[in-house]
Every structure is written in structure tokens, then in C-alpha cells.
Amino acid sequence: NAGVTQTPKFQVLKTGQSMTLQCAQDMNHNSMYWYRQDPGMGLRLIYYSASEGTTDKGEVPNGYNVSRLNKREFSLRLESAAPSQTSVYFCASSESGSEPYEQYFGPGTRLTVT
């Protein structure tokens, strides 16, 4: 049981380049999330997917797009990277329903945009 996996672990981009961060979970969870973590800012939600086939904006969606490819996979795309997108990106998943469930996090992708 790998839990939540993310690729790549590290990435350096030049301004204007594009890339896709991959995330997969093997826990059969309905909901998946993308966060960014910056010093002093805590975690900020970029996009989430409550269930397969749906996606919604979080707190800081500008400059990003997402795809919920299937129940297991949820990717985050930067179309034209900017230095302000230098951050650590975490994917998470959880069960969903009437009860509140904990989230399971991946190990993160450390992205630097120069």
C-alpha cells in the first residue's frame, strides 16, 4: 500500500516553461487535493476534486489547472511558470461523505522557478 505518491520529487523550471505534477493514491478515496506550502503561509489549497469527474478552485487557483484523470490520479499543471510559483506542492486524498475524514498526504514536490 503506497498511499499517496507524487512525481517528481524536485524540479527546476525557467520562467515561462510548463510542467505537470503527478499524483496518485491507492486507497480508493473519493476526494483529492492540491496544496502549496510556503514559509510563514502554512498550507494553501489550490484545487480540489470532491469526486471523480469534478474539480473546484481553492484559495489560490490562479496560474494552475488540474485534471482528475480517474479515481486514482489527480494532476496539477503549470502552463507558464512564474517565480511566485516557487513552492513545495503537496497532493492529498481523503474519504468523503457525511463524516469528516482525515487527509493523507504525499511526500511533496519541491519546485523552483528561476
Added chain:
Amino acid sequence: GDSVTQMEGPVTLSEEAFLTINCTYTATGYPSLFWYVQYPGEGLQLLLKATKADDKGSNKGFEATYRKETTSFHLEKGSVQVSDSAVYFCALSEGGSYIPTFGRGTSLIVHP
């Protein structure tokens, strides 16, 4: 809307000292409360949780009690170790909502 407030860090302690990290919350309903821990270079992982008032969550020597009257969920440990050095996040989640609310995190540094 919902919010979580944690004490600012870093909290610096010597090994075997007593730890308290304060967490208070505001919520419209009856949330579940969580503490997550993030070790250096890793993602967050659940440390403990409590789902209703007066519940006590515990794990790895850490404890937190859901206090509805004071809207608090303070994290405590009787004797910290160097290996407890990490960032600790308090969070809440309400039933029927897909989006949890996280505090900003409190860094704990434990010296030998």
C-alpha cells in the same frame, strides 16, 4: 467561516521537557479536530484526532482534548525527544464539507 489559530513558533525545548502547543478554533457546526505532524522534508501525517466534545485523542505520547466550551484542542506531551522536532498543524473538518481548515503550523525544536 471556519478558522484555526495556533501559537506561533518556533517552540524550543530541551529533551524531556513538557510540551504544550495551543490551538483554538471557530466553526459553524460541530467539527472533528486533528493534529498533523510534518517531519523535515516530508508530507503531513495524522498524529491524532477527536470527533466530539470531551474526546481525547492520543498517539506516540501526544494527547489533545476536544474542549467545546473553550473551543480549544491543545497538543501536549509529557516528555519530548529530539525526534519530535517537526512542524505541527492543528486542523478542523466539518461533516459534509470537503475542505478542511488548517492552522499555520507551529515549529518545534528539541535540543539534546
